[in-house]
Amino acid sequence: MQRIGVFVCHCGSNIAATVDVKKVVEIVKNEPGVVHAEDYQYMCSEAGQALIAKAIAEKNLTGIVVCSCSPRMHEATFRKAAERAGLNPYMVEIANIREHCSWIHKNIEEATEKAVILARAAIAKVNLNAPLKAGESRVTKRALVIGGGIAGIQTALDIADAGYEVDIVEKTPSIGGRMSQLDKTFPTLDCSACILTPKMVEAAAHEKITIYTYSEVEKVSGFVGDFTVDIRKKARSVDMDKCTGCGVCQEKCPSKKTPSEFNRGLGNRSAIYTPFAQAIPNVPVIDRDACLKFKTGKCGVCAKVCQAGAIDYEQKDEIVTEKYGAIVVATGFDTIKLDNYDEYAYNQSKDVITSLELERVMNAAGPTKGHLERLSDGKHPKEIVFIQCVGSRCSDDRGKPYCSKICCMYTAKHAMLIRDKYPDVNVTVFYIDVRTPGKNFDEFYRRAVEDYGVNYIKGQVGKVAPQPDGSLLVQGVDLLDNKQILKKADMVVLATAIEPDPSVRKIATMLTASIDTNNFLTESHAKLRPVESPTAGVFLSGVCQGPKDIPETVAQAGAAAVKAIGLLAKDKLLTNPCTAKPDELLCNGCSACANVCPYGAITYEVKLINDHGIREERRVAQVNNALCQGCGACTVTCPSGAMDLQGFSNRQIIAEVDAICR
Amino acid sequence: MPMNEEFKPKIVAFCCNWCSYAGADLAGSSRLAYPADVKIIRVPCSCRVNPMFILRAFEKGADGVIICGCHPGDCHYSTGNYYARRRMAMLFSMLEYIGIENGRTRVEWVSAAEGVKFSTTMNDFVAKIKSLGENVRLGDIRCKN
The missing domain is CATH 3.50.50.60 (FAD/NAD(P)-binding domain)
Structure with a gap:
């Protein structure tokens, strides 16, 4: 039997105005396992945390429930407080009586009753909690920046200046983004190109930065610290190493009727083109949909005029696979x-x-x-x-x-x-x-x-x-x-x-980063974590997160870089210990769980199993804790109920259901 | 239940940690009210919701169960909500077969930015359950006092 302490927070008047916290304390005292219950003005304050630590020591608590704000806000705070007091951090559960109760209900009686029920559910759960230990995973000290506009360039420069390798992936033939299309910038009326191009040149010349233009992120797997990304380098039809950027091919190209994307369709460009004079890299691409050579097989003028012999009609898309510790999204807008x-x-x-x-x-x-x-x-x-x-x-x-x-x-x-x-x-x-x-x-x-x-x-x-x-x-x-x-x-x-640039939807899906109804990427916390996606290791830079002007974009780009650097500076990361765990006695090795695992975390091993005295070799599921992210898909798929999720076990969730329906 | 007493349904809402639970938090911080009858259980992903949990809830006297997850394509674990969608479609049709009306069960996609949607969904769901009345079909008589 657990010895549980319940701590009910007033949150000033945020909770106490609509929830009778004293009454909650009185009622939960009688719940099974509860040996201590008290309320306090601000549980998250130093004094509040000291109160918890004191109770853990004096009452010899084995688990605690904090009735307070959302666990998304202070679960980490209370877990750390418990750990400092000698309790396993995963013996802490939060009853969310603020966001899910006091803030949305007006009737004190109703809100108090609901707070009691939410507390009971958390108590019922913590009664079944078991201590968990976080594992460790390694950090690849390289960052990926998706998007080569001013946001992406600034983020890449800041990360690179801190000494880490950075790759920029830009879908158009040149970095520069929207800012390169602007004439002047407010409120100083600086010439946009004059302040942007030095940054573009700096990024291109930086020894720690690799730029992939005319390229797109094709596939992302892995997780914070250890992402594996496939980048599709679209065929430029021009050899980057041979091209000298002389521009003769563009001059001589007979197909000049394609609306120029850079000029927003006002005016045309040739089929072989660099989007603008200061483009980086200064290597053209052939637009195969417009090129006569590709459309009719005739022409080939560019190859004839190219002194460097850089034109390559046979060039194919290339897939580059690279590992990254952090990913910054800077996909911008249209x-x-x-x-x-x-x-x-x-x-x-x-x-x-x-x-x-x-x-x-x-x-x-x-x-x-x-x-x-x-x-x-x-x-x-x-x-x-x-x-x-x-x-x-x-x-x-x-x-x-x-x-x-x-x-x-x-x-x-x-x-x-x-x-x-x-x-x-x-x-x-x-x-x-x-x-x-x-x-x-x-x-x-x-x-x-x-x-x-x-x-x-x-x-x-x-x-x-x-x-x-x-x-x-x-x-x-x-x-x-x-x-x-x-x-x-x-x-x-x-x-x-x-x-937001339409490409962001596909990228958000690949990164499993949240997106809002307007296709802006969601930040982890609107005020306190504005450059971090809720998906660990993914950071947001520029307008992909919300409308911004250039000064704000540059500031946010720097902030995203700092967060990425903070991650890359670590050698090891603690992993989420709430992973799937098979009961080898129940497992019949059917492979259903491995089929639904999005991370390939489940493998099978033939093991000697002692099933109530019967010793036999069986094929049983094994979970790789470093790969498992704890979604729980396998636990529901398993036909024999062998797979369970630590921290969110079947018994724990059923205990919550029972407490709510009691 | 006495006729003059207002029906207070018991409603269990399973919310995924990444989208819908955060959406509920946003509804809370934006003070977008919905009835206190809704009690939220946090799960890592909608795919963690075992049909067994839903049966258990009805057995223990729940009048409605709603599962909320990330929008299709936006799942934090890539594919979890697709599994949830299929499983629940299957489960709900079987529940209907044994007399648990379709209105008592629902799957809804609510993102972390959709506090308004969370609140309106819950208001709507509670109204639906109130119109259906108490669930008596699956209630375990041993659970009644």
Whole structure:
């Protein structure tokens, strides 16, 4: 029989306001196995933990139940406290009477009754707990960064500077990401390329960093400290070692009709291409869907003009398998598709563009060489209307419910830059709210209004109607003056909502990392563990976790790097001891458990079994504790009930069921 | 049960540690109320839920049992929720055959970010169980007082 202590936390008034903690203590005192019960203001405080330690020593407790907040919050705290007091940490159970009780119920009687039941379930469980010992696993001192934008580059640089090997996997032909497409950056108006390219070069030159571009993560197995990852290096059709990056092939390529991804489809590129002039690596790829050689078998111009003999039409995809201790996801974002927003005439008029497209238009290397002109007729616009929150803060399912966070600032930037360069152009911004929290952000926005005379109108736009004369009629509303507005514009720019890059879904599935309804990766704790995925060893960097601007992305990238370094610096990790355990007497070696194990942790061995005096050789299941992650799939599959899960055993869970249904 | 007393169903919710238990935590910290009749048991994965646990719950007087796990494709253990989905489909149809109405059992996918979904699911499930009334079909008469 266990000697159990129950510790009921008030959590200030968080629990005590709706749960009569004294009453809970009185009732649970009579539960089987309970020899001690008390309540305290804050169990997680030093004094609270001392209280637990004292009771363990004085009452010779063999198990404890803490009735408090979620185990996801403080289970580790109380396990450590118990361990310090000489108790096996796995003899601790938590009854979640805050998140699952006091915070959601108002009626004190009901909440107290429920708290008692939850405590009883935990007591019933701990009565059946057994001491467990964590094993050890090794740490591969190498990190993988998925995504080669500013987030991935920064994370990789920080990890590499700490002395660890880092691989960057980037799906496009060059690192650089979205930031490389931007013209200027707020709030300082730095040239984006000028501050990004040195980082790209640094990453490429770093002896600890290996960059795989035009590559994708194909398969991930293993777990924290010991991931095995297959990376598919897509066939570039160009030999990276031979190519000198002279660019002649791109010049001579006769197939130049493919919309340039880098220029957001404004303008074309050749079939053999590097996405932009500063691309790293400066080695082109052949787009096999566009290349005449691949499509018709004729052509081969690039091979003829290449002095280095680097063109290789026979090149095949290559799979690289590498081991990593930590994985950082930095997959970034894209803008949403505007197919559901017919009212803005994006698909009807070339002069309605997204803000990211405007970045390309404003950029000297862009489709208009940096000249502000209408994409339909090349004319200089006189009236430009910006529409905010296109698909952001959307209450229906056409768009996204969240604020994309960056649009208010980049629109102020665009408006300011246009007014600065072309004082003859009138700029009007339709907005719902202007949101500019951030260092020097509001000052920046006010400059746009006060110094540059940008006309901000609070209200939404209902329709953009292309007119026969080529102009655009913008129908909006001014909420402050409560009047309808009809405005003729030459160009309309849509602050299009951002969403996580679509590739993140597949990557999240491979990493078994949680993802939310908007496809942003979930952090382990919204406030206290913002760069860690709930999946151990997986870290989050940049917009894959939520909308962010560049300063925030860089800060988070550094934070993710620090967390990864903290992991890589360890030689051994403690493993979860709640693993599957077969009862060899019951096992008949049928292989059902091994078939459902996602980790290949179960093997079979022929062993001499003494079954109640009958000694015979039998094939029985064996669990590799280093591989088992403790999901429990095998325990339910086993037809003879031989497999059980330590820490969540059949008897423990049934005891909880019984306590709840009592 | 006396006619004038409000029916307080006993509801057991098995929640996986990685998604749904965290979703329940988020419902809690967001103060999204649902009836106190729901009691949550934490399991590592929805695939840990043995049909035996559900039978046991009904036998011991539960009026409804709900299993919550990660969305298909999002399982922390890659494939656990697929096993749970198949097992429960099979079990629930057998339970219906012996008289445990389909409404008393449910599988729901709730992610760690879906506090709202957790709360609405539980409100909805409790309302359903209340409309079905007390479960008398499988209750072990030895368990009644």
